[in-house]
Amino acid sequence: MEILSNLALGAETAFQFDAILFCFVGVFVGTFVGALPGIGPLAAISVALPLTFGLQPTVALIMLAGIFYGAQYGGSVTSILLNLPGTASTAVTALDGYPMTKRGRAGLALFINAFASFCGSSFAIVLVIGFAPLIASVALTFNSTEYFSVMVLGLVAASTLSNGSTAKALVMTSLGLLLGLVGMDLNSGTMRFTFGVLELSDGVSLVAVAMGLFGVAEIVSKMTSSGSHAARPRISGISMRAMLPSREEFGRLWAPILRGSVLGSAIGALPGAGPTIASFMAYAAEKKWARDPGKFGQGAVEGVAAPEAANNASVQSAFIPTLSLGIPGDVVMAILLGAMMMHGVVPGPQFISSEPAMFWGLIVSFWIGNVMLLVLNLPLIGIYVKILSVPGRILYPAVIFFICLGSYSVANNVFDIFVTLLFGVLGYVLIWFEYSPAPVLLGFILGPLMEENLRRSLVIAHGDPTVFLERPVSMALLSISLLLIVVPAVRYAIRRSGGSRWRAGTEIQESEAGR
Amino acid sequence: MTARRSAADIGFAMCIVALGCYVIYAGTQLPVGTIRRIGPGFFPIGIGALIAVLGVVCVFDRPSGAARDDFNLYGLAFVSLAILAFALLVGSAGLFPATAAAVLLTNVAGKERVSPLAVLGTIAGLCATGYVVFIYALRLPVDPFAAGLIPGG
Numbered sequence: 001m002e003i004l005s006n007l008a009l010g011a012e013t014a015f016q017f018d019a020i021l022f023c024f025v026g027v028f029v030g031t032f033v034g035a036l037p038g039i040g041p042l043a044a045i046s047v048a049l050p051l052t053f054g055l056q057p058t059v060a061l062i063m064l065a066g067i068f069y070g071a072q073y074g075g076s077v078t079s080i081l082l083n084l085p086g087t088a089s090t091a092v093t094a095l096d097g098y099p100m101t102k103r104g105r106a107g108l109a110l111f112i113n114a115f116a117s118f119c120g121s122s123f124a125i126v127l128v129i130g131f132a133p134l135i136a137s138v139a140l141t142f143n144s145t146e147y148f149s150v151m152v153l154g155l156v157a158a159s160t161l162s163n164g165s166t167a168k169a170l171v172m173t174s175l176g177l178l179l180g181l182v183g184m185d186l187n188s189g190t191m192r193f194t195f196g197v198l199e200l201s202d203g204v205s206l207v208a209v210a211m212g213l214f215g216v217a218e219i220v221s222k223m224t225s226s227g228s229h230a231a232r233p234r235i236s237g238i239s240m241r242a243m244l245p246s247r248e249e250f251g252r253l254w255a256p257i258l259r260g261s262v263l264g265s266a267i268g269a270l271p272g273a274g275p276t277i278a279s280f281m282a283y284a285a286e287k288k289w290a291r292d293p294g295k296f297g298q299g300a301v302e303g304v305a306a307p308e309a310a311n312n313a314s315v316q317s318a319f320i321p322t323l324s325l326g327i328p329g330d331v332v333m334a335i336l337l338g339a340m341m342m343h344g345v346v347p348g349p350q351f352i353s354s355e356p357a358m359f360w361g362l363i364v365s366f367w368i369g370n371v372m373l374l375v376l377n378l379p380l381i382g383i384y385v386k387i388l389s390v391p392g393r394i395l396y397p398a399v400i401f402f403i404c405l406g407s408y409s410v411a412n413n414v415f416d417i418f419v420t421l422l423f424g425v426l427g428y429v430l431i432w433f434e435y436s437p438a439p440v441l442l443g444f445i446l447g448p449l450m451e452e453n454l455r456r457s458l459v460i461a462h463g464d465p466t467v468f469l470e471r472p473v474s475m476a477l478l479s480i481s482l483l484l485i486v487v488p489a490v491r492y493a494i495r496r497s498g499g500s501r502w503r504a505g506t507e508i509q510e511s512e513a514g515r
Numbered sequence: 516m517t518a519r520r521s522a523a524d525i526g527f528a529m530c531i532v533a534l535g536c537y538v539i540y541a542g543t544q545l546p547v548g549t550i551r552r553i554g555p556g557f558f559p560i561g562i563g564a565l566i567a568v569l570g571v572v573c574v575f576d577r578p579s580g581a582a583r584d585d586f587n588l589y590g591l592a593f594v595s596l597a598i599l600a601f602a603l604l605v606g607s608a609g610l611f612p613a614t615a616a617a618v619l620l621t622n623v624a625g626k627e628r629v630s631p632l633a634v635l636g637t638i639a640g641l642c643a644t645g646y647v648v649f650i651y652a653l654r655l656p657v658d659p660f661a662a663g664l665i666p667g668g
Binding site: 051053054165167168170171174175177178181185187188190192193216219220221223224391392393394396397398400401403404405408409412414417418420421424425428429432433434450451454455458459462463465 | 523524527531538541545546549550551552553554555558559562563565566569570572573576581583584585586587590591594595597598599601602603605606610613614617618621622624625626627629633636637640641645648649652653655656657
């Protein structure tokens with residue numbers, strides 16, 4: 001019954017007025033940015049990060065996490081109503097959600113979205129409660145050698161499982177590792193890559209990097225690809241009655257929701273495979289399971305339920321490696337981890353035992369946030385649709401304003417605004433050359449930790465680098481990392497020599513991941 | 516079109532290789548230490564090598580073939596100017612002038628047709644938000660309008 005007392009402790013934290021208030025702010029902002037095709041949860045969390053400096057660390061994390069999972073709800077609403085996925089992870093929802101809207105069943109689709117999302121999240125939260133402390137207790141027996149290898153695996157998995165070119169993703173990861181080195185080396189006091197700039201001796205600011213790469217760069221690319229603002233269908237009021245499924249439909253929902261939840265939770269806990277892959281895989285699996293696959297794409301309820309359960313489940317289970325190992329599985333988790341560090345919380349396996357109120361408070365807040373989303377979302381759908389029509393000419397200046405002032409506020413220093421600008425330009429160039437900048441942040445967070453653990457391992461092993469292969473856990477982790485790189489490369493080579501002109505398009509990658 | 520793009524892609528990948536080589540060089544300028552006690556230069560050399568090798572792979576990596584927008588130099592330039600203007604003005608002239616400059620320049624960057632009223636409204640709204648959230652609530656040491664012309668805020 002230890003779990004019950006832990007949950008009670010969490011409830012004590014999460015039901016404080018501040019916590020509830022900022023949980024609400026988080027999920028509300030999350031739903032909002034999730035619904036906006038312009039900015040995603042990544043940009044929103046980056047921009048919100050400096051705003052949380054005045055808050056208690058726990059409350060700050062509750063709010064930032066709320067933005068992340070709230071965005072999954074918001075993105076689906078626009079996928080269903082407008083065929084405009086607000087975030088990539090909800091794109092697949094549009095496949096069956098939008099046809100439902102066209103057939104006049106938008107209300108039902110929205111209800112399924114909210115309900116499946118809630119079930120998926122709840123399922124994954126239970127898993128976090130079960131697994132995070134368990135993994136943390138195992139990880140406590142790790143020493144620096146295993147740690148180094150876990151990080152290698154985390155970075156490699158994040159680079160290879162994401163969409164697009166593996167080589168490019170690995171370059172971005174390495175670039176992040178490099179950026180993490182900037183500043184004074186804590187062991188020797190040597191300045192590295194500071195180019196004599198005093199402000200860089202503490203390293204590059206996480207907020208500036210994140211806001212530049214994901215905020216500024218994103219806005220410039222959105223300005224380029226115009227046209228998404230054209231022709232919005234009008235959504236008339238949706239009555240509560242239209243939302244509720246019939247008994248027969250309700251019966252058909254359970255299995256897809258459950259399958260989506262399981263799949264999503266498993267994928268979310270893996271490093272690198274985030275909500276986008278989870279939702280695509282759940283959809284593909286549902287299609288395979290169905291007796292009548294032909295109905296998919298025509299407004300099948302299963303096609304909305306399974307991916308929605310999956311993407312929300314994956315978002316929650318992504319917290320497992322982050323909270324139990326201190327190793328972020330994706331960029332959003334990297335930013336949250338960075339936020340923890342900025343608030344003076346040391347992430348790692350000792351986090352759960354040393355900060356129980358924070359860990360359990362965060363977990364309970366997930367549930368509160370999801371209940372809020374469930375309760376709020378249905379009546380607020382009309383408002384979200386209205387918010388969606390905020391034109392770029394107001395939205396973009398507002399985001400630029402928050403980026404500028406946000407990066408200034410980190411250290412009350414204009415220097416960070418220049419850094420943000422630099423990374424904004426770099427980010428746009430990278431996006432244009434199809435180098436997704438997301439892994440940069442993972443490397444950036446893990447770089448200093450990797451160097452430290454490498455150094456320690458070598459000291460302990462008296463300079464013998466084979467120590468990484470001698471310790472069994474470390475050996476296993478490194479082998480998996482190697483497989484992740486080699487297997488797709490070999491497959492690619494075989495395909496190419498087989499003469500089939502294979503393009504690394506997203507869909508092929510997704511179905512590839514589905515096997 | 517495709518040829519020009521792939522030339523640019525190869526050029527960019529070459530830049531990555533060059534970056535990797537530079538990082539290796541910079542690493543060798545730092546104390547490398549021994550394998551038993553690695554120095555501050557050890558890890559950078561490793562990363563530099565990694566970047567250089569991966570850069571070479573990227574030279575041969577084919578682009579996805581997805582349609583790409585033209586490089587939006589105009590938008591990038593004006594968004595950059597907006598941020599630059601904000602950075603330069605926030606200390607010397609104050610938050611409100613800096614906000615106004617950033618909003619105006621971002622609108623120029625967006626190339627959308629904007630009514631003057633909408634611009635004024637956005638500026639007013641953001642100034643108010645900035646005042647309430649950042650100056651009043653977060654106690655940021657900036658003034659709405661700078662008292663004197665003291666640079667550096």
